[in-house]
Amino acid sequence: MSEIKLENLSKKFGNVTAVDNVCLTVKEGEFITLLGPSGCGKTTLLRLIAGFEQPSSGCIRFDEAIVNEVPVEKRNFGMVFQSYALFPNMNVEKNIAFGLKIAGFTAGQIRERVKEVLGLVKLDGYEKRVPKQLSGGQMQRIALVRAIAPRPKILLLDEPLSALDAKIRVHLRTEIKRIQKKLSITTVYVTHDQEEALAISDRVVVMNCGRIQQIGTPVQIYNSPVNTFVANFVGSANLLKVRVRNRKCLTQNGLELAVSEIEGLQENEEAMLSIRPEFINLVDQNTTGTENTFAGVVKEIEYLGSVTRVKAQCGSESLMIDLKGEQIDLLPENHSVTIQIPAQKIKLLRIDNTLDAT
Amino acid sequence: MKTDLWKVFSKMLILLIVLFYLFPIFAIALASFTFQWNEYGLPIKLGFSGYKMFWEMGEFRRSLWTSLRIAPLSVAMTIIVVVPATYAVYISRSRLLKSIADVIITIPLCLPALVLAIGLLQSYGSKPFVLTGTIWVVILGHVVLSSPFMYRSVLANLQVIDTKTLVEAAKSLRAGSLKTLVSVVFPNIIPGIVSGSLLSFTTSFGEFQLARMVSGFMNQTFPVKIWEASRRYIRVQFAMSFIAILVSLIFFIIIIISLTRSQLKEEKIVA
Numbered sequence: 345m346s347e348i349k350l351e352n353l354s355k356k357f358g359n360v361t362a363v364d365n366v367c368l369t370v371k372e373g374e375f376i377t378l379l380g381p382s383g384c385g386k387t388t389l390l391r392l393i394a395g396f397e398q399p400s401s402g403c404i405r406f407d408e409a410i411v412n413e414v415p416v417e418k419r420n421f422g423m424v425f426q427s428y429a430l431f432p433n434m435n436v437e438k439n440i441a442f443g444l445k446i447a448g449f450t451a452g453q454i455r456e457r458v459k460e461v462l463g464l465v466k467l468d469g470y471e472k473r474v475p476k477q478l479s480g481g482q483m484q485r486i487a488l489v490r491a492i493a494p495r496p497k498i499l500l501l502d503e504p505l506s507a508l509d510a511k512i513r514v515h516l517r518t519e520i521k522r523i524q525k526k527l528s529i530t531t532v533y534v535t536h537d538q539e540e541a542l543a544i545s546d547r548v549v550v551m552n553c554g555r556i557q558q559i560g561t562p563v564q565i566y567n568s569p570v571n572t573f574v575a576n577f578v579g580s581a582n583l584l585k586v587r588v589r590n591r592k593c594l595t596q597n598g599l600e601l602a603v604s605e606i607e608g609l610q611e612n613e614e615a616m617l618s619i620r621p622e623f624i625n626l627v628d629q630n631t632t633g634t635e636n637t638f639a640g641v642v643k644e645i646e647y648l649g650s651v652t653r654v655k656a657q658c659g660s661e662s663l664m665i666d667l668k669g670e671q672i673d674l675l676p677e678n679h680s681v682t683i684q685i686p687a688q689k690i691k692l693l694r695i696d697n698t699l700d701a702t
Numbered sequence: 703m704k705t706d707l708w709k710v711f712s713k714m715l716i717l718l719i720v721l722f723y724l725f726p727i728f729a730i731a732l733a734s735f736t737f738q739w740n741e742y743g744l745p746i747k748l749g750f751s752g753y754k755m756f757w758e759m760g761e762f763r764r765s766l767w768t769s770l771r772i773a774p775l776s777v778a779m780t781i782i783v784v785v786p787a788t789y790a791v792y793i794s795r796s797r798l799l800k801s802i803a804d805v806i807i808t809i810p811l812c813l814p815a816l817v818l819a820i821g822l823l824q825s826y827g828s829k830p831f832v833l834t835g836t837i838w839v840v841i842l843g844h845v846v847l848s849s850p851f852m853y854r855s856v857l858a859n860l861q862v863i864d865t866k867t868l869v870e871a872a873k874s875l876r877a878g879s880l881k882t883l884v885s886v887v888f889p890n891i892i893p894g895i896v897s898g899s900l901l902s903f904t905t906s907f908g909e910f911q912l913a914r915m916v917s918g919f920m921n922q923t924f925p926v927k928i929w930e931a932s933r934r935y936i937r938v939q940f941a942m943s944f945i946a947i948l949v950s951l952i953f954f955i956i957i958i959i960s961l962t963r964s965q966l967k968e969e970k971i972v973a
Contacts, residue, residue, distance in 0.1 A: 396870055416873040423874035429867045433889035442885070443875030487871075494875065 346407050346420075346497035346530050347372050348393060353402035355388055362388040364554035365402070373528035375521070379541040380551035381577065386534045387502055389551070393532060394500055395419050406498070421498035422491030426506050428483040430475040430490070436462070437471035440490045447494040461489035464523060481512040488520065492527060499524065499531045505540065513537075517544050538578045542566060550574050572693050575618040582624070582663050584617045585695075593617055593692070597660045602635050604688040616693040621653065621664040623689035626681050636685040642675050658683055727947060734940040752941030762927050762938060766945065768917075769907055769924035772837050776844035776906040777899045783845060784852040785895060789887065792860045793869075807853045810846050818843055819915035835918040843912040848902035855901070859894025893961065900957050904950055 348370040355363040363385045370376045378386035391397045393404060395416040404411050411419055422443075430439050437458050444454045462468050465485040475483055484504055491499060504520070505513040521544040524531050535541050541548050542562040550557045550565060550573075558570045569575035572583055586593035586601070588609050593601045601617065609615055627637065640658035651666045654675060663683065667675075675681070737749030756762050784807075791803040810818065822843050826833040833839040865887060872882040913923040922930075924946060931939040 394870075394874065396873075416870075417876045417878055420876070421874060423871065425867050425871060427864055427867050429864070429871035431868060431871070431886055431890070432863060433886075442872070442877070446876045446881070491874070500874075 347405075348498065348530060348532065349405040349408070350389075350393070351403045351405070353389070353392060353404065354400050355385075355392055355397060356400045361554050363392065363399075366554075366556055368549060368556065368559065370530055370532060372530055375524050375531045375533065375544065375546045377533045377535060377541040377545035377548050378551055379535060379538060379548050379578070380557075382536060384551045385554035386536075386551050388554075390500055390502055390532060390534045393498075394421060394423060419498075420496050421500055422494070422496040424484070424487050424491050424499070424501040424504045426503040428475070428480070428487045428507075430478075430483055430487055432475050435472050435474045436467075436478075436486050439475070439486060440493050443490060443494040449494075457493055461493045464526075465489055465519065480508050481516055484508065484516060485519070488523070492523070492529065497530065499529045501531070501533045503534055503536070505535070506537075513540070520544065542578070548578075550578060552577070569618065569691065569693065572616050572618070572695075575616075575691070575693060579620060580664060581618045581620055584619075584661060586615055586617045586692075588613050588615065593690075595661060599638060599659055599661060601685060601690065602687045603690045603692060605690075606692065609692060614695055616695055618691045618693055619685055619689060621666040622651070623686060624663060624665045625684045625686070626654075626665065626667065626675075627684045629682055634684065635687055638683050638685075640681050640683045642677055642679045642681055645675060645677065656681060656683060730940060730943045730947065734937075734944040736940075737937075752937035752939075755935060755938045756941045756945075759935075759938070761922075762931065762942065765922050765924045765927035766942075768837065768921050770949070772840050772844065772921075772923060773903050773906040775837070776841050776848060777902045779841060779845045780848050780852050780902045781895060781899065784849050784898075785856055785891075788853050788856040789860065789891075792857060792865065807850055811850045815843070815847060815909065815911040816915065818846060819912040822912075822916055834916060835920065837917075837921045839916045840913050840921065840923065841906075843916060844902075844906040844909060847909060847912065848898075848905040851901035851905065852895075852898035855898040856891055856894040859891045863890050865890070896957055896961060900954065903953055907949065907953075908946065 348368075350366050350368045353363060353366045354361065366389060368376075378389055380386045388397060392399050395411070395414065399412060406419065431442065434442065440458045440461060441454045444457055449457060458471060459468070462470060465488065467482060467485060470478075470482070470486070475486075478486065484507075488504070501520070505516055508516065517540055520533075533541075533545065542565070545562055547559060548562055548565045549559050552573050558565060558574045560568070565574065565578050569578065569581075575581040576583065584595050584599075586595050588594075588606065588611055589600075590611075591606055593603055593606075593615070595601070595617070603617070627634075638658045640656040640663070642654055643657050643662070644655040646653040646655075651668060654665045654667060656663050656665055665683065732745060734752050735748050735750065736745035737751055738745070738747035740746045787803075791800055794800065822839055823834060825831065826839050826842070833842065868886050868890065869882055872886045877885070908925055909923070910925040910929065914926050914929070917923055917926060924942065928939060928942045928946065931942055
């Protein structure tokens, strides 16, 4: 197993900076996910680690040794691609044996190892199938075990589940996580799907515009986003521009909100207030008077199955509110409601003009 | 009722189109076995005289062997020259190189073969490269003429199977460049090479303009001789035309069978 260290890594394509001064350490056996919208540089970063791209500046270390100049085939990692990339001219057994043969396994060892890894993804007996005869999910599982069969020190996955159906995606990500844990192999996983990132990672690296926005555990990323981009990209958030007044927050439209955490912000300073839609409550009309309650009107209702997303107008602010299934019956459109925003769930974020919230 | 009528109509239309293509072939086949015609051009006496004359007159018979040597050699040379070049263009990251290659390789499609022939005579007719009068100058010309077909079909094949990612996968499994080419790239572009070869073969076997200009006396190709026969020996002309159709057909069938057989082999594994 191996540690990956990226030091001030940058990659430019012409005058476009795809990866901008990235510093990151992936610890031995750690599962790290690079998360971000398309074009944020996450795939380029992965390809730099693999050696498919050469960095413009900075350095990549595997276990302290600089590998910038080491060609792809000498770096000793396994990789899984979005398009599976199984060799169409070989059956499952030969696909898996390909890397094993190069790694110097004997014929007997190869047979044994192929059997062993197929068992790992419960595809025993699939040795003689050719890729054409496999479903997408099966192909990706074969691609996964083909990558890990020669026991590489690092596993890289480039949006491995993006081409699959929603159900299989959820099933397969659990499987990837289980196998990764079992082998405790250092893993870098690229995805644009925030739910996937939160579900499987030890730590998540949120990227935008080639830069790292935040590194943290899934809980940290979701509960304590450091800027508006992260707050908005991971999960959804209501973002309101506010000004600090008397240790409270005043929105541009005059709503006054009590918050529990305000340190670091000066009186009269502008900030971005973030509140997740699932933390906002709809309460009885007569509870007015408690903290952060406002009158509002239901504008739109979107039924999403496990939750219902309500868009409510509160003065001139529009708020997203997620309600559990049983609460929706009371809510016809244009119905007046009372909205309560718990102060301890409000996060205040510094306004950073260089970052575009998408 | 209306849809039924439409179905009948569309079937008739397809039949008509098929007949339109098959009629000339049928006409040649019939004419090649005809000894005597009536005033409407219909056969009144059948026979093999055309084939007999073709066989007995050495110059015609020899031209078939010449073409049957030139065509496979052209195909082989086209494969050797164009396939690696196509791969190099495909794998290159330079857009400029790609567009230049695209243009250059397409030129033979827009250029009259006659012009190419004049170019070949000018280039290989004097020292130090004297190739005129040998079959090699014809082969060179045919390689140029069939390059666009090979290039297009191999390039399409490379793109369809997403060769770039396959190469990256092979490298991530620690395969060197040669191993990647031999075990991953080449086996997966065989269908593209085969269909390119099919087009190359028929291009070479049926090519007239260039061969007429450059082949000289000793190595006249089959189409050139068909043209000559058409002016002197009508029966031989029909016999040779039908032979040309048969050769192309046989080549085509061999290719189709070899392709479907490799597919059948895959399917057997399931059963």
